[in-house]
Amino acid sequence: MLVSAEEMLKKAKAGHYAVGQFNINNLEWTKAALSAAMELNSPIILGVSMGAGKYMTGYKTVVGMVNGMLEEMNVKVPVALHLDHGDYEGCKKCIEAGFSSIMFDGSHLPIQENIEKTKELVAICRDKGMSLEAEVGSIGGEEDGVVGKGECADPDECKKIADLGVTMLAAGIGNIHGKYPDNWEGLSFETLDAIQKLTGDMPLVLHGGTGIPEDMIKKAISLGVAKINVNTECQISFAAGTRKYIESGKDLVGKGFDPRKLLVPGTDAIKATVVEKMKLFGSVDKA
Numbered sequence: 001m002l003v004s005a006e007e008m009l010k011k012a013k014a015g016h017y018a019v020g021q022f023n024i025n026n027l028e029w030t031k032a033a034l035s036a037a038m039e040l041n042s043p044i045i046l047g048v049s050m051g052a053g054k055y056m057t058g059y060k061t062v063v064g065m066v067n068g069m070l071e072e073m074n075v076k077v078p079v080a081l082h083l084d085h086g087d088y089e090g091c092k093k094c095i096e097a098g099f100s101s102i103m104f105d106g107s108h109l110p111i112q113e114n115i116e117k118t119k120e121l122v123a124i125c126r127d128k129g130m131s132l133e134a135e136v137g138s139i140g141g142e143e144d145g146v147v148g149k150g151e152c153a154d155p156d157e158c159k160k161i162a163d164l165g166v167t168m169l170a171a172g173i174g175n176i177h178g179k180y181p182d183n184w185e186g187l188s189f190e191t192l193d194a195i196q197k198l199t200g201d202m203p204l205v206l207h208g209g210t211g212i213p214e215d216m217i218k219k220a221i222s223l224g225v226a227k228i229n230v231n232t233e234c235q236i237s238f239a240a241g242t243r244k245y246i247e248s249g250k251d252l253v254g255k256g257f258d259p260r261k262l263l264v265p266g267t268d269a270i271k272a273t274v275v276e277k278m279k280l281f282g283s284v285d286k287a
């Protein structure tokens, strides 16, 4: 059964480790991520962007697929199904479809409007036992065609949003989605420290997990980050595994064109990436 992300993130914050959010795109992605979580006895958050939801034909399909896998694979570790960067309408649809967690990304809205909409969603999520992530200060980079630059959130605004009763808070600290440019200045630990001091026990979320050096990940966790989102890195692993299979001509041998063979190396590569990240984040055996 899907669970809210609240308990797993409270435990992570108190235990000084982070739970990974791995974005899914299809059945292979989901199977790979869940297999990794089972193998390492780790909690996991499956992230679904609005674009990925649309790609998979809609949120109800996603809920049906994930719930089916939890049962058929006999998954016992805590799994949350989470809308990533949802707008207000997207959040409403996922609540209705049976997600266990949502992110309302009102970071581009004027702070007052972000507050009003967040408040309304907090009440609905509380009622339904769901978790809610809010965002302050837009996370840069490109995600589903939305481009922003690596901003740092205002700690006072973070406190305002945290006080509305959200479960977890994403705050820009110079992080961006996708690959980091060569001239990236790194995470702003000063900002993170100021936010953590004002928000206390609130689990903080680090977006743009792809390509952040290990020492920075560890430092971010020590300063209150309890959830780290990874998307691009799994996509790169999948593409590399698939490329190798095709380029070595394996699809041309026997029934190598069978998708149940052709998609295996890419799927295994996603699983390996998820395993590596769970070890780095410290969530192994925390189920």
Ligand code: 13P
Pocket (backbone or CB within 6 Å): 023, 047, 084, 085, 176, 177, 178, 179, 206, 207, 208, 209, 210, 229, 230, 231, 232, 233
């Ligand atoms: P990356 O694609 O950079 O790993 O970021 C993922 C993310 O933050 C999803 O919200």
